[in-house]
Amino acid sequence: MNKFSWYEAKSVEDALQQVNSTVSKELYQATNKAAVFKSGGIDVFDWVKEGLLQPKKVINIRNIPGLDKINFDSKKGLRIGSNVTLAELASNPEIKTNYLALHQAVNHAATPQLRNVSTLGGNIAQRNRCWYFRSAEHECLRKGGYLCYAHHPENGENENHAIIDNGSCVSVHASSISTALMAHNATVVIADSEGKKKEVSMDDFFVSTSKDVSKENILEAKELITEIVLPAPTKNTKSAYIKQVERESYDWSLGDVAVVVEVSGNNTCRSASIVLGAAAPVPYRSMEAQQAIEDKTINAANAAVAAKAAMAIAQPLAKNSYKVPLFEATIKQAILEIS
Ligand SMILES: Cc1cc2nc3c(=O)[nH]c(=O)nc-3n(C[C@H](O)[C@H](O)[C@H](O)COP(=O)(O)OP(=O)(O)OC[C@H]3O[C@@H](n4cnc5c(N)ncnc54)[C@H](O)[C@@H]3O)c2cc1C
Ligand code: SF4
Structure with a gap:
């Protein structure tokens, strides 16, 4: 593992100010000059351990005050801070009563230990788990190469891969929680370094391979997810x-x-x-x-x-x-x- 400096972000603005032109836009493009946001750190440090990411600076956003709240209002709906852990979501009684699909998805994601650490923001922003993508030896299409190793008709190990929209990269998204969030018509609140916020639907948050094979979501380098919002359910x-x-x-x-x-x-x-x-x-x-x-x-x-x-x-x-x-x-x- 390479050496990196650690920055403890005090606020969303502070975290975004730490981002300079060397930040890694995509994890795999990172060089040893890059900075990276870390929330739970499960996915980020998998990349570092595998030698796929050598950040110079890790910006810890996990302890930013205010991003760890769950607020439910029967008229306005549910607001989940990006640093809320999967364990906190899994045990929330209002989510179980009003958003059963989300409750079930969170309870079936990863392990109890991982759910204690993983955050919702990190979960929806994690990268795919295609074994070629996760191998430093395979410079595949998603990493700027020319080949999709999984797509190869004879040698491709594609048993876990896509059966729909699989014309180029055939990976599948790793976040099973996003399946439920999208079905509940959730939106993602994103803050940028100029202090502006935008809210996009989950349908628009993810990027199809036909649009840009290098990306899985719309996040830019100087943007942070602050909240995920679900509309209020009706009695029906x-x-x-x-x-x-x-x-x-x-x-x-x-x-x-x-x-x-x-x-x-x-x-x-x-x-x-x-x-x-x-x-x-x-x-x-x-x-x-x-x-x-x-x-x-x-x-x-x-x-x-x-x-x-x-x-x-x-x-x-x-x-x-x-x-x-x-x-x-x-x-x-x-x-x-x-x-
Ligand atoms: C063995 C194993 C099994 C798993 N099984 C499942 C499963 O079944 N279903 C499932 O959904 N997940 C699963 N996961 C994923 C896991 O639960 C975590 O959600 C995920 O790895 C990342 O969460 P994190 O908080 O650790 O994010 P991090 O590793 O800290 O971050 C992940 C990415 O998101 C970015 N990021 C983090 N927070 C923000 C933010 N607020 N704004 C912008 N960017 C941000 C980081 O820069 C990084 O690029 C599994 C993981 C493992 C290791
Ligand atoms: S499925 Fe996507 S991530 Fe996997 S090898 Fe092909 S291009 Fe790379």
């Missing part, structure tokens, strides 16, 4: 989240699904928000599934139609065709859980 809002993994105790997602619906008295779906995780390079809103279930009774037949509609556009790679039936079963099950 119901939600569910299911994650499929290889190892039950803890694991990265093979495929996860979050469903948030407005249901009328006769069990009819009035509006649906359905998001798939580990299906595409960023969390994927399935307009196909949403349209198929809207204005329909929530039952097994209609849930199966919605699941089939979602997977009609899937184009599996050589080693991940198992994900198509996995998603079909999981989407159907998640829709039925809210009936």
Whole structure:
């Protein structure tokens, strides 16, 4: 591990002022002159330990006062500070009552030990877990190279990779919590070094590979996430989240699904928000599934139609065709859980 200096940021403004022209815009572009923000540090220090990142300065944003609050108002909704830990989210009773899909997603992410350390801001800003991306020896497309090693039809190890939007980089986003946040129509509050704040939807926070293969989100070097905001649920809002993994105790997602619906008295779906995780390079809103279930009774037949509609556009790679039936079963099950 290389030597780096440590800066303890006292405020959002202070952290952003520490960012100078040498800050790493993307983790992998970092040189030994770069500075990097660190919240929980789980992902940042994985990069340092693997030799993929040699920062000169680590700016610790973890102890900035005010970024560790959870505020729920039944009319205004939920505001979560970017430094709130996953453990704090998992044990929050208002989140369990009002945002069940988020509660379930957080409880199925990582391990209890990791959840004690990981923050929500760091979770949604973490980079993907493609093994080639995480190997210093593979200068792949996402790292400015010319090849996607995972995409190779014979040698590509692509069993965990994308089945949708997989024309160039075929990685999947690592944050399974973002699947639920996007389904709950969350927004991300971002502060910049000029003291301005903007609020963007989760749908716009993530960047598709067709737009820019080097990025997974819109964050610029001199920007910090300060909050994640969820709209207030109505009395008819119901939600569910299911994650499929290889190892039950803890694991990265093979495929996860979050469903948030407005249901009328006769069990009819009035509006649906359905998001798939580990299906595409960023969390994927399935307009196909949403349209198929809207204005329909929530039952097994209609849930199966919605699941089939979602997977009609899937184009599996050589080693991940198992994900198509996995998603079909999981989407159907998640829709039925809210009936
Ligand atoms: C074995 C293992 C299993 C895991 N399983 C899951 C899982 O199933 N689901 C899941 O969702 N996650 C999972 N994770 C991810 C983990 O829970 C953390 O959320 C994640 O690694 C990063 O959180 P962090 O707070 O440590 O971020 P850090 O490592 O501190 O930061 C990550 C990135 O975000 C940037 N950053 C941090 N905070 C901000 C901010 N406020 N504004 C702008 N940029 C910021 C940093 O500069 C860095 O680029 C797993 C991790 C491990 C190691
Ligand atoms: S899937 Fe993406 S991150 Fe993985 S090797 Fe291909 S280009 Fe790189």
